[in-house]
Amino acid sequence: MYCATLAMHSIQPGLLANLVQTPTLSSSNPHRLPSTVAREDEHLLVAAAKGGDAAAFEELVNRYERKIFRLTMNITRNREDAEDAMQDAFMKAYSHLDKFHEDSRFYTWLVRIAANEALMRLRKRRPNQISLDEPIETDDDFIPQQIEDWGPSPEQRFAQTEMRDILRGVIEELTPDFRIVFVLRDVEGLSTEETAEAVGISEAAVKSRLLRARLKLRQKLDRHFRKGVKQ
Amino acid sequence: MNCDGVVRRISNYIDGDLEVSVVEEIELHLKTCRECTILVQQTKLTVTLYRDSDLVDFPKEVQLRLHETVRREIRRQKRAT
Numbered sequence: 001m002y003c004a005t006l007a008m009h010s011i012q013p014g015l016l017a018n019l020v021q022t023p024t025l026s027s028s029n030p031h032r033l034p035s036t037v038a039r040e041d042e043h044l045l046v047a048a049a050k051g052g053d054a055a056a057f058e059e060l061v062n063r064y065e066r067k068i069f070r071l072t073m074n075i076t077r078n079r080e081d082a083e084d085a086m087q088d089a090f091m092k093a094y095s096h097l098d099k100f101h102e103d104s105r106f107y108t109w110l111v112r113i114a115a116n117e118a119l120m121r122l123r124k125r126r127p128n129q130i131s132l133d134e135p136i137e138t139d140d141d142f143i144p145q146q147i148e149d150w151g152p153s154p155e156q157r158f159a160q161t162e163m164r165d166i167l168r169g170v171i172e173e174l175t176p177d178f179r180i181v182f183v184l185r186d187v188e189g190l191s192t193e194e195t196a197e198a199v200g201i202s203e204a205a206v207k208s209r210l211l212r213a214r215l216k217l218r219q220k221l222d223r224h225f226r227k228g229v230k231q
Numbered sequence: 232m233n234c235d236g237v238v239r240r241i242s243n244y245i246d247g248d249l250e251v252s253v254v255e256e257i258e259l260h261l262k263t264c265r266e267c268t269i270l271v272q273q274t275k276l277t278v279t280l281y282r283d284s285d286l287v288d289f290p291k292e293v294q295l296r297l298h299e300t301v302r303r304e305i306r307r308q309k310r311a312t
Contacts, residue, residue: 054305061301065294070287083293090297091304144238147266150273155280168286186278211242218270218277225273 046106050097057097061090064107067188068114074183075118077172078125085121089114108194115184115198122176144215150225157225170220174213181206182213232256237267245275 042063048056068089072082093100093110100109151157158166171179184195185206192210196203237257243249244257261268 054309057305058298058301061297065297066285066289069289069293070285073287079293083296086293087297087300090301094301094304095308144270147269147273149269150276154276163280164284164286167280167284171281171286182281186282189282207242207248211239214242214245214274214277215238217281218274221277221280222273 042106043102046097046100046102049094050100057094060106060110064110065090067107068110071111071114071183071188072118074171074187075115075176075180076122076125078121081121081125082118085114085117089117092117108190111184111188111190112194112198115180119180119199126176144219148222148226150222154221154225166221166224170217170224173220174216178209178213178216181209182217185210186214232260234260234264234267237261237264238270241271241274244271245278 042060045056045060045063049060065086069082069086072085072089073079076082076085089110092113100106155163171182174182180199181195184190184198185192190198192203192206196206199206201209237244237260240249240253240257244254249257261271
């Protein structure tokens with residue numbers, strides 16, 4: 001409702017704080033959203049934040065904090081680094097709001113900042129284990145060897161907590177270069193172009209790594225889901 | 232198209248990122264290849280499972296520290312201007 005109200009007014013600092021239902025940082029309503037959805041009013045919050053409305057920026061933090069932490073955790077696999085990367089990402093976003101062009105999504109811009117922060121920390125911690133700048137092209141390591149039916153739906157065969165443990169264990173086995181592309185594309189819902197920009201590789205490399213990441217994950221899940229492994 | 236061709240295009244096929252003629256070739260192959268059909272289904276399911284599962288907890292203390300940091304930064308910048 002307040003979208004329509006705001007659309008009729010030029011946004012003044014403070015106005016949004018009076019209209020948004022949760023104008024200050026709040027832990028009770030984490031605003032969980034599907035990855036591919038940015039709320040329609042995002043640009044209004046950004047415009048208000050740019051105009052100096054701190055509450056509007058805090059609302060953006062509320063909205064995306066979980067998703068950004070999930071992203072930095074998925075990249076770094078280290079809680080301390082993930083937290084630092086998330087904090088720095090939000091602080092940089094606030095400091096550089098004037099440089100944000102509103103023809104793109106704020107969330108995508110924020111993800112790029114957070115991915116860069118997380119990647120910097122990952123590179124520092126594991127300088128020899130990732131090669132994010134050059135495509136990794138080998139043809140021999142992802143062709144499935146043996147395909148077998150997984151039987152009845154794995155989602156119904158495994159309890160939710162058990163499924164989470166399996167998925168978490170399997171994705172941790174992926175090397176960072178594959179994991180990052182998979183997380184940005186398939187978990188966070190970025191486009192190929194946005195992922196390429198965030199990671200600093202070509203779109204062709206994104207597609208190549210995504211193919212391999214998906215097939216590797218399928219192969220690893222096969223150990224758990226293959227018919228007969230669990231009744 | 233053979234199995235190898237399907238495997239190499241499976242990701243773009245799932246994403247709907249292929250020419251119509253290539254999609255038709257893949258689907259013609261899938262009609263007669265059980266293994267590739269299973270592979271497509273399982274790869275799609277893999278993506279769906281990860282997309283729909285939130286595997287990372289967001290601890291309360293991490294959230295509180297973030298809020299504190301953001302508020303401090305906002306105050307600092309307001310003072311600076």
